[in-house]
Amino acid sequence: MDVASLNFVALALAAALIFHLLANPVYRKAVLTGVNLIFIASYITSIVQVVPLAFFLVFGYGMIDLVRRRRTGAALAVALVATLVLYVFLKRFSFLDGLPTLPFVYLVIGLSYILFRILHLTVDAASEQWDRPIDPWSFFNYTCGFLTLVSGPIQRYQDFLKGEQSIAASLEQERAYRSFERVIIGFVKVSVVSATANYLFQDLSSHILGGSGLSWRATCIYYGAAAAAYTGYLYYNFCGYMDIVIGIGRLFNQQLPENFNKPFAARGFLEFWNRWHMTLSEWFKIYLFTPLMRVLAARFQSPALLPYLGVFAFFVTFGVMGIWHGTTIVFVIYGLLMGAGASVNKLWQLRLQGALGKKGYQALGKQPVYVYLCRGLTFSYFTMAVTCLWVDMGQLTHLTHRMGAVGLAGILVAMTIAAALGAVAWDIVAALGRAIAARATAIENALTRNLWLASLVVLIAIVSSFYHKAPDFVYRAF
C-alpha cells in the first residue's frame, strides 16, 4: 500500500477513529498493532513472503536480549555482526551474487529501517540502559510501525516509549487541524510539486539516456537541468512523504521526529546532512561516527591529528550511509561521493579556520556572497552526486565519459552560480510569504482554515489528473 495514496489515507483515518473510540492504553496499543499488521499484509500475497521478515525480527530481538543479559564487548560484537550478516543475506546485494539465497520471493520493504532500530537497541542494551527485557509487543510496534516501516523517520526507542506513555491522551481540535494541514501539505509536495519535477526530469533525462547523439554542450546542459529536476523531485517526494506520516502520527498521539529542516539553506555539505534525512544522519552519527572517532582517538593519541581523524571518520560514515541506499555497484560510487563531500568540507573548514583564525572564519560565514555561493555549491555537489540514484553503472560511465572532466567541472560551476541566484530569489519569496501569512492570521477562523485546506485538496486532485502516473516514492527503494 502506497503511503501517498487515498487507500492509505482512508486506512489511517479509519484506524484513527477506531483508536480514539476508547481512551484505554492497551486498547489503543492493540489498534496500532492491528493497523501495522494490515499495512504489512497489503504488501504480500502469501504468508510465506513475510516469514523472513518475522525471522529477522525474532532474531534481532534475541540478539538484543543476549547483549542485555551478557553486557560484554564480545556479545555486542557477535550480535552486531550476526544481525548485519543476516541483513546482507536477506537484502541480496548484487555484488554478493553467487551466495545462496532463499528460493522464494519475500518481503524486503522496511528491512533497512528495521535494521537501524535493531542495531540501535542492541548497542543501547550493552550500555546498561535496559534492566528488563524489552516488551515484545512494544518492540513489534516500534520496529514495524505502519507510519515508519517503509522509510522512517528513524525514531529512537526511548522516544517511542515516551509516546506510548501518552497514548491515552485525547485529541484536541487544534491538533486535529494541524494534523490534517500537515498531511494535505505533504500531498501537495508529493502529488503537485514532485510530480511536476518528475515530469520535467523524465523529459530532460530521456535526451541524455536514450543515446540521442546530442552535442557535448547540449549533453552538459540537459544533464545539468535533468539532475536539478531530479533533486527537486527527490526532495519534495521524500519530505512530502514525511509530512504525511508525521501528520497522521499526530492523530495517534505520536510525535515522530522531523526529517528535514530546509536542507537547501545549508552552507556546507556537513550542515546539509544535519538538515536532510536528519534522523538517518543522527543515527549514523551516534552509532558509527562517534564510536569510530573514539576508537581512532584511542589509537592515535595526538591532539593535532584529531581533526584529521574526524575527516577520515566523516569519509567512512558518509561512505557507508551512501552504500546503504542500494544494492548495486553504482551505490558504492554514491557512497564514495558522499564520503568525499563530507571530508572535503571538513578539510576546507579546518584549512580556512587555520588561515583566517576563528574570528575571521566566523566573519566570512556572515558575508552574503560567500554564504549564497556556499549554498549554491552544496546544492550542486549534492545534485551531481545523486545522479547515482537515477542511472545504472553503464549510463554513469557513458555520461561521465561523454561530458569529461571539463564538462563536469563546468556544470558544477554553472549550477553553483544558478543555485546561488536561486537561493537569493527563494529567500526573497519566502520572506514575502511569511509577511503574507502573518497578515492572514487576522482573518483566520474555522471557515477560512477549511477553505484553505479544501483549496489545496482540489489543487492536488486537478494537478494529479495532468500526469499519467503518480510519481513513485523514491525512498521506498532504499
Next chain:
Amino acid sequence: MKAILKQAAGLVAGIAAIYGLLLVISLVLFPMHRQSGGLDSSLAGATLFETEPKYVFLNRASLRDDKERLILLGASNVVTGFHVSELQPLLPDLEVDNLGISGANLTEMRQAYDLIRAAQSPSGPKHTTYAIGIWYGVFQPDGLKWNTPDRHGGETDLDIERYRYGFFRRSAAGPVQVLPTEDLELGLVLIHPYLTIDRLARDATDLFRAKFLKMKPEKTVAERNASVVTPEKQAQLFAYWHDQFQGATAVPPEQFAVLSNMVTRMLADGNRVVVVDLPLPSWHSQHSALNDSYKQLRDGWLQQMNGKQDFAYLDLQDAFPDDEFVDEVHPKPRTTAEWSKRLAAAVADEIAKAGASSAGLNNPTGATP
C-alpha cells in the same frame, strides 16, 4: 474522535464549496453541448478534450442512438487521411465518426471497439459499419509500444484516459468500471472543471513555448502539399521504424491475433467490417522487410476470412503515387479527398450487398472497387 470527524466534515464541506464554484465557472467559460454530426478525433486539439484518446473515451455518449453509422478506427494515417467533412457528403445515409487515435496499435483499437460497444445500445452494432485502417506499423507489439517510463507498464493511451478521472480503477484483474457507461454525460459534467483547467494550463504553456522557446510553427497546407521526401529523410524514417520494432525484420504475429479476435467479435456482434490496407509510398512499401512479412501474415489471415459475411477488405497499399505523401505513411492534404472517395465506395458497396442479400460480400482477398 469528535475532533477528527469535525475536521473531516469541515474539509469535505470546503471541498464541495470550492469544487462547486469551479464547476459553475467552468460551465460558464466552456458550456457543454451535445455534439451534432459525426465525431472526428482530428479535431480533439480544438476542443476541451485536447487529445485523441481523451476525445474518443469521453465522447462516446453520442454513439448511443441507433443511427446508421460508419466508425473509423486506426492510427494517425486514419486520423489525418479520412476527414469526416470529406467522407460525410459521400455517405449521406450514414453518420461518419472518425475515432482514430494517433500512435494506436491493434490492442488500442480493440480497446476502442470495446468502449464504443459498451456505449452503444444493444441494437447499435446492427447499424454500424467499421472501417479499420491497417498497415504494418499498427502491429507493433504491446511490449515495445506501451512500456514508456511515464505510464504504468502495458497501459495504452486509452487506459490512461480510463483511469485519469476515476471512471475506471486499476485492479490486478485489469480495469474495473466505476462509472457506468450510461452515466458518461453526468461524469463529463462532474469533471468539467478538470477539463477546463487542463485546457487553460495547456494553452498557457503553449503560449509560453511559442513566445520563449521559439518552437517551429506547424507547416501550412500549401507547404505540406509541396513537400518532398528526400532520400535522407527516407533513410531516417526507415531507421525510425527499425527502432520501433527493436531491429526485427519480421512483424511478430501477436497483433494479428488481436486483429482477428477483434474482427470476429465485431462480426459476431452484428457489425459490418471493412478492413482497409492503408496507402504507403512505393519507396516504403517495396523496400521494407517489415512490410513484406506483414503482407505474408495479412494474406494468411485474409484466407481465413474468405467468404465471411459482412466482411470486406480494401487494398489501397499501392493505390497512390509517391508524391501524394508527406512522409512514410501520411497523405498530403490534397490527397485526402481521394482517400475518402475510395473508402466511401467500398463502404457503400458493402452496405448495398448486405442490404440486398445475406449471402456475403466481395472476395476478401484484395479486390479493389
